[in-house]
């Protein structure tokens with residue numbers, strides 16, 4: 001297996017070169033495209049070699065639950081893009097969220113989270129962690145006073161998502177990182193919506209980043225996956241890696257291979273997703289019957305300055321609220337011919353979701369209201385189609 005050494009230090013490469021070539025491990029067959037190693041185990045020359053491996057005297061591949069060449073390539077490349085020293089790829093984004101949290105906390109600890117979280121992440125904080133004696137507190141992520149109050153007491157971990165799903169709230173990552181460190185904890189950021197192309201939370205002070213690579217990193221709705229990244233060697237070696245090795249959330253090599261190749265085109269795709277989303281958002285802003293349109297790149301976004309400061313682009317998600325509530329939202333969805341109804345996002349195909357009745361249906365009305373999920377709210381994951389076709393489809397759905 002040959003690494004990058006001959007071609008210089010990958011950390012000195014530009015982002016596009018890292019995306020295409022970073023982390024490549026070329027086998028003895030001299031292949032151009034990265035190889036897919038579908039193997040669960042590895043063979044030893046001798047019992048002595050196996051013994052030395054298990055004693056930690058030699059470093060070599062041992063078992064694909066914790067190391068596989070294809071998965072390694074995906075982890076190395078994603079780490080280079082995110083600016084992290086370490087990356088562990090997982091079977092799903094939720095496996096990554098669970099691994100990230102569980103590697104930071106123990107019984108008696110306290111965790112603070114921004115309320116506007118992906119539904120299953122919210123479950124981890126409100127249902128799962130408390131069962132193990134971990135106290136959790138939710139705050140409104142856009143309110144600095146609530147962060148200050150919650151982090152005036154010790155906290156082992158803080159979890160936030162920015163931009164948030166589906167309300168596209170933006171949280172000041174650097175500020176929350178400073179408060180988290182003062183409270184003695186680690187800041188964990190869910191970077192699924194932005195991807196490392198549009199936002200690098202670790203540059204802003206985050207200690208851990210995780211992804212649902214199911215979304216934009218795959219980018220074509222094929223495979224599930226996730227990853228946890230950090231640059232803290234001691235934390236990685238003593239907490240993250242042992243949990244990863246022994247609890248088994250590993251990604252399949254096949255999925256890692258698909259997503260490794262996905263990273264090569266991620267920047268190009270994010271650029272187009274963002275441009276298409278802004279075109280669609282601007283169109284929706286001109287239409288009657290729509291109470292508000294949210295996209296981070298719209299000047300009307302309530303935190304547009306913060307978007308400018310911590311993101312290099314607004315991404316592919318548009319949220320908008322039909323003035324006529326749920327009936328108007330459903331009528332629009334039923335009138336669409338091209339855009340598909342789905343709870344997924346980050347696909348080349350444009351997908352529309354009614355969060356109140358699907359992804360966030362388990363919340364109470366009051367909880368939904370607090371994060372802006374009304375009956376009229378729709379989340380549109382803008383794909384890579386021609387924006388004119390998406391605009392005609394929405395125009396038709398809106399009654400022409």
Ligand SMILES: *Cc1c(COP(=O)(O)O)cnc(C)c1O
Nearest residue numbers: 092093094118165192212214225
């Ligand atoms: C999809 C998603 C997750 C969960 O990822 P899975 O791959 O579905 O497990 C977590 N956070 C965000 C923001 C997501 O969009």
